[in-house]
Amino acid sequence: MEHIGKKVFLAVAQQPFEHIGESGFVNNFATLVPLLTTDGEILDPYDFRHFGMVFWMVRQHALRFADPGRLLVGKLEHAVNPGRLEYQLTPDSADVVQPSDLIEVVPVEHPDVREPRDLVNIDSVLVLDHPPTSLVLARWGDYVYGPFRVESRSAQPGRAPWSVNLRTHRPDQTIYKIPSDDLGAADKFGAYFRPDLTARITYESRYEYWDETAGTPTHLCHYSLLLGAGFKKLPTMGYPLLSVETDRELLIRYSKRFLSRKDIQRLRELLPVVDPVLDPRGETATDAEKHVFEAVRRRAGQLEDELSALAKALVASGLIDDRIASAVSLKVQEHISQQAATLSADIAAKVSALRNELENLER
Structure with a gap:
């Protein structure tokens, strides 16, 4: 039980499910895949009873971020009912990872991306099998660009695929251009970069992880992660900035x-x-x-x-809405004035004709 009390990063392994306890109360539960500690140590699945899982009682507020594949951070403790799993996440410690914890490095393979500006101009430039971290770096070609804010959505709640739009994070609408090789370089980000981590998950609420013959459809999610200390170092590295x-x-x-x-x-x-x-x-x-x-x-x-x-x-x-409204109003007034003048002229002509007819009759 060497990991008790450690703060770790984990991936949600399934949709939460409901369980009615002996007291009659309904609680939500799920399982998590532990990936690494907050200081960057990659966790061995066999340290978790070879199932490589952690139990999680999902508080009501946490249901909104309990999507399969999402990365969380929390503290490990002894499982209340050890059963198949020795560890559980301290319920009140669970939270979505923040940029100060880590960010993802995601590959961009969209065929219409031809220049860095396309990363923010193309909708759904990324399609992922899990919801990404709130900030990401985008790997395109021989370079990594970012950081970007993400706007992600799934067609079905909690299920892949996730369509992702990228938006600039810096107020001046610029991003860094970083050679991809620098992520793994010892004198650059090597100490903070953890590529090719995996977590086997299901998009279902039932997950018989202990029984490979159970038939639950599973999926292997891949993650490349830059720890928060590496992300914090990025602005000091002298990489060029691009306007996007x-x-x-x-x-x-x-x-x-x-x-x-x-x-x-x-x-x-x-x-x-x-x-x-x-x-x-x-x-x-x-x-x-x-x-x-x-x-x-x-x-x-x-x-x-x-x-x-x-x-x-x-x-x-929307910048010229007021001017458009003013122009429309002016045109309306002009039209009304023109119609009024025409109508007045018509009335005057008819009155004049009637007056002439009366004068002729009187004679």
């Missing part, structure tokens, strides 16, 4: 420069206005901004109607 604003973020930021101009709706002038900014002899934009503007222009050039696409994006951003 989404197209929408770029349009919002760029169009703010024109909100006071009368010709804001003349989007035909938008791309030509960018040309001076992209002039390498100019000093009106940073290299990162020039890269972003040029990337947007390349992407816009691939559309059948680039100006229509930009106009839709600008309208969808």
